[in-house]
Amino acid sequence: MKTTATIFFLAAFSLSATAQSPADYVNPFIGASTSEGAAGIYHGLGKTFPGAATPFGMVQLSPNTITGGDNGSGYSYEHTTIEGFAFTQMSGIGWYGDLGNFLVMPVTGPLQTSAGRRQHPGEGYRSAYSKEEEKASAGYYTVKLTEHNIKAEMTAAPHSGIMRFTFPAHAQSRIQIDLARRVGGTSTWQEVKVIDDRTIAGFMRCTPDGGGWGNGDGKANYTVYFYAQFSKPLKDYGVWSADIPDGWTRKREDIESERYRQQIAKAAVLPGVKEKSGKHLGFYTEFATTEGEAVLMKAGISFVNIEGAKANLEAEINDWNFDRVRQQATALWNQALGKMAVSGGTDEENRVFYTALYHTMLDPRTFSDVDGKYIGGDGKTHATGSFSKRTIFSGWDVFRSQMPLQTIINPRVVNDMINSLVTLADESGKQYLERWEFLNAYSGCMIGNPAVSVITDAWMKGIRKFDEQKAYAYAKNSVEKFGNGTKGYSTGGLSVSLTLEYAYFDWCLGKLAGALGKKEDERTYLARGGNYRNVFDKNKAWFRPRNDDGSWQPWPEEGRMKQGYGTIESSPYQQGWFVPQDVPGMVALMGGKKKVLADLTAFFDEVPENMMWNDYYNHANEPVHHVPFLFNRLGAPWLTQYWTREICRRAYRNSVEGLVGNEDVGQMSAWYVLAASGLHPVCPGSTRYEITSPVFDSVTIALDAKYATGKQFTIGTRNNSPSNRYIRKAWLNGKPYPHCYLDHADIMAGGTLLLEMGDTPNREWGAR
Template sequence: MTPSRLLRSALALGLLLAPLSARAAAPSPIASVDPFIGSDGHGHTFPGAVLPFGMAVLSPDTRTETWDGCSGYLYSDPAILGFSHTHLSGTGGGCLGDVMIMPTVGAVHFDAGKPGDGYMSRFSHQREAAQPGYYRVYLQDPKVTAELTATERCGFHRDTFPASNAAHFVIDLDHGIQNHASDSEVKIENSTTISGFRKSNGWGGDRIVFYVMQFSKPFDSVTLQKSGQTLPLGASEAMGGVVKASVNYHTKAGEAILVKVGISGVSVEGARRNLKTEIPAWNFKGVRSAAARAWSRVLDTAQVTTPDPHVRRTFYTNFYLSCIGPSLFNDVDGAYRGLDHRVHTHPKFQNYTAFSLWDTYRAEHPLLTLLQPARVDDMVNTLLTEYHQQASRTTPIWPLWENETWCMIGYHSVSVMADAYLKGFRGFDGEAAYQAMRDTAMQDRNGQDTYQTLGYVASTPGMQAASKTIEYAVDDWSIACMADALGHHDDAKMFYARAAHYVNLYDAGTGFLRGRKANGEWRPRFDAIGQINDEYTEADAWQYAFAVQQDVSGMIRMYGGDAAFANKLDALFAMSSKTRIIIPDITGLIGQYAQGDEQCHHIAYLYDYAGQPYKTQKWTREVMRREYQDTPAGECGNVDCGQMAAWYVFSALGFYPVNPSSGVYAIGSPGVDKAVLHLDAKKYGGRTFTVIAQNNSPKNVYIQSAIWNGKPYERAWITHRELTGGGVLRLVMGPKPNTRWGAAPSVRPPATMPAGFVYPKFPAPSVDKIAALTIPIHVACGSDDSIGDFVSDPNMLDGQQNRTDAAVETSVPNAAPVGVYQSERYGNDLAYQYRVPKGRYTVRLHFAEDFDKEAGQRLENIAVNGATVRKDFDILQSAGGTYKAIVLSFAGVRPGAAGAISIRVWAASGSPDQNAKINGIEILPE
């Protein structure tokens, strides 16, 4: 945040704070938050108004499509579409954006269009401001100042208009973030109230949002539109399909019209009740001030000291981002719509949603157990209740509103539940939670069948089997600990054994965890910087090489001991950042370490376990310095419902939960000079925990010595129980490593497997060999197995494989078997080479588009023997749609000087999708 924007934000809030000049040395936590951080680049956050963990999220939308529009707002966009009342924070999938309102002046436009020819308006960041619970912007085209604040379930607008006889509020119920309305309603109840609903479908599934809007000024008139047709003047209701409305006014210069909006997932009456309870009056300033107080109560629990204002803003903004989700999902009377799509009334807990568990089990949820413990029991009760609501009998994977999205891998809700129970939370039924966790782990979905029978997920193209095996093992360790705590010791033995299943993927021939087929063979051929989203989830082999969070000592043993393990970590940080596949998730790279996605978040702390904690100190500080800034693009990757932010909060405090449900924090290097944590009175007796980094500076990143409650401290770790018991941890910092502190085996983080645990034997190492293909050559580029005459190319390393079960039309001449088009190899630059006898050949290349849905999204170039034969080739456009085969034939091709025919397919410059793809190759003698 620039100083000028910080000043604008403080003035806009009008908080009861001292003048900026008087508090410049130590602004309050809430004044140190910049909601614009993370709203540009790939952070995917929003700047609008929300309460801590609030259901209503009232924020501007600048776009509704594209990956960087997942939150609805991208800082670099020049225009605002409108203000909607639900948003996700930092996700890699877009959804919500429900119940959009936009103030306009002039002719009524029911479509966003362009500025001057639609309801969209240009704006400038110079006249935009935000702080927690409040947002303001000047809309240039209608000359309206729009202000937003919120309660837990309601949004509150204050829009100041110019003098006009044609002022409007456009309500566009088709508007949604990567979704559209499937059904909707606008009902004019009286001259100041409108109600209705919006049904939609998209990544978040089929959802329904009910709303009630109350306006501070009676309408002059209301214009309704249904399915593009304007209804007769005086119509009081429009329902079915896409419905829009324009609320019309005459306004005086500087006249402010207020709009209160209650939302509900249950009913219109639920939305009305929420509105009546949470915003009973027309006191915008009072609601805004209440929102600020709510945020201060949260942010004030961590008081940090640092001479660097950039570090202070970065810390408190990330703390703020850690407390946006999961979000409440119930009405004030406790009613909510469950994952069974039924309405449940008056539960004994607050219901939550938006659990991005693959991300948040790592640090977000552990942070909440420390600094927001009052919410933990309710969140666990939500997860347990959702288990009972699902026919699948699994604890949630990624629940959003009334749907399970099944997004990402693992069953990490079990880690969240175990973490809470093992830390002493007892506001839920521990035995019931354990049985739900056990049931989840015993299912046969998503590779769990072979995981249980073979000891690993059997690998096929696109299965991401290596990642699944590794992450299921992480979760099984949590279940084992829970079983032991509840006296289910036989179950505990079984789950500890499963927690070691990662060993079944260790290939000593390559030195990596990699996929194996159901018959025990290794997948051909291995590439440590390839197979992204093929063998590994949003990562390559390097980024999953250290993902054994639950058994670090066992992982060190697997890699050959302390020195070999530390050397492999060194190589991760030192090597090239190149990968064979370009995907936007892999960002924040230092070597192959990727802070921009979650698999790597614990890795820098692993040196603590190998006797080299000074390297943990070095790299955690380097990641904080390089990958987090106080700018709109200051988050190096998706914030992912708080996980990216929680990593920074923990690391700036100087410790991190490597194994999230173990109750152990590995010590790093604090990014602040001092932090005082004011612990919850009910859960932790109101004690304080203080970290002091003495002599701390950008150069003094290494711990020289430590003192815990007045006594010398040599351990490179601390427990949750010790921390929440209160005390002072003083770390003396210096510019050079003290290689002895925390290095001895006796002071390293403890082993996590039971005493005497027997590991499975390592599988036989691989021996990759170059294989020759015979003429005629028929290659299924995306398959490991033969499909008719088409065989796998055992020598190909570039790119990654994937497959679909969708039907593909193969009516074109010379089409391959349909299975060839259902599998693919894709990557930024794919190069094939085949040695063939002298002669003339016909080269056939097979393609089908099954991912990009619009023409112009994937453009690729094709070369045969170095000569470009297609430029900006668009598979979808050339084939006439998705899931349609197209065959390109090139006759008279002779082998080049090396006696080989080469084929290269690469992403064209400017292609939105920077991965080319190919399904099949044939080389046929003429």
């Protein structure tokens, strides 16, 4: 069996460099803004990070510009100062965020123990930086810190990272590490120890008391262990330790306060201390540098123990060759991104596509060390067998596009994620599946039972290398614990969203039950899939929230357009289209195909040109992501073709503000990858994909031999162009193909779907 390190090394040389490899098109700055002003809504924009990572890697080494606020990635492009460079990040999330641990900062001059405020960078160790000299690519990031005239570079391996700092001539240069730092809060306990004249090790414990995920409501409770080495010997080094009174609370709002900042700024500096533990620690090493001298630092991290962090570093970065590690990271990205090859797009479209594909391969990240060990839901150390333990499952978002995309291009990752969720339910003793898992935390974020959808979708597509009986039992426990209950509908402030989504997940369980031969459960849960009807008010001809006694909640002046009326992050008009398991039943309920088609057409016609947050088709948020493909189900596939091309053009751009909403751990980008390729599901759990108009002349997907009989599947076109966006004819493997949908088995068998494009719709093709 190859070790992770061996695989990493071999991958680095498996692809030869080309002038325009897939990694060359990646622009990690796409979406890297949290600006509420630019977004026009408190949710902000993409909230991605620009730092260095490897595909699904544990280490994501990135600049951080802010600790507090609703800045999940810790970085926003419009900020003018950098606090430091952290080894862990989250991509595209709100709810205050987390990680951002092991914050490293190169500086010159007197030691400062507080980062200081963005408005007054001189009062702390943060630094202004040069936007012109800030650059990022797949696996690499660099910037010039102008306050100290230091060039910072960083690159990553799966469990480790290496940084190169080019200093000016200075008698008091320094690398300092804020061990307490955490996005959206603080780690609550740290320990650090000097191992030898080049090595330190320790850990940072992060608990809900220190804010973080959901400002503590996300229940994040994890420990990051580190093993770090310096290229320059430790001679003048030490620790700083801030006295945090026992009575102080330490949530996001506390650590953002001036009182807290002042307490950190006057931390005790302890030169020469070899070992220290405390509530707010930092470590520093000082040295003189000559002009242009490069000083390197590398570190492995682990969520298990220091020994794991050490083994991770030694397996992946066993020397000081920064450029070699960077080349290996680029090669890993070329291998991963090379699973999809596109042709015929513009440079802009290629950059948007490959960056989107890149963003879909950041999570779910590996959670196990190079030896396969991981920390389980019981807090104990476990070892993986036939799968890699993974974490960060943004369920409510990713079941729609991200996980279906991975069923095609990375089925092993899907299998890993299901195993990870099932083992977590087992180890934690909870015996149900978490909807938004974060480092073993049952955060309960958002609604529904998305893991049930992911498991069902995977099983129906032949991804089955997990304990299906446990998976089924925990899926059943999930829908019984969180569901529409004996009434057949949910009540309260989220009545519509809950009822509709629970009905879909019940249907998913019914499909899984049928596939596993559990006929009674199949009948029960498929029937529950029809519970969406129970919140449809025929008098109002739309979905409406209900009270506990069965009565309807008062109808607002705005009607179904009212945001938050029985819904989450949507209106009934937006949420009401979510009946993917029974589109014919939904259409009949809404008044028939002609009426629904007119209503759905208006739903899109009212969308603003820039497709930013709005009251109609709101691509900035997930509840409507399947809706453009409903035209296929309504006998008007040319409208699916028209609108998906419009969304690809208007909602995705090669710019910092190139995502109209939160990336949400790969979901926003996965939608683009699928739609731009010409395929997207309406109903995960079904093996049907809707065919739409591809952005590219050709898209070729490499298939995994363990899950597919074919080697590759190609979606090709004739006469494709921005104006020729309508499918006139189609052929599957050389034979005329009249349908606007494709089965997963057709893709896995390999072959070619050829689409003839034109500038006017063919209203016959795919309409029946």
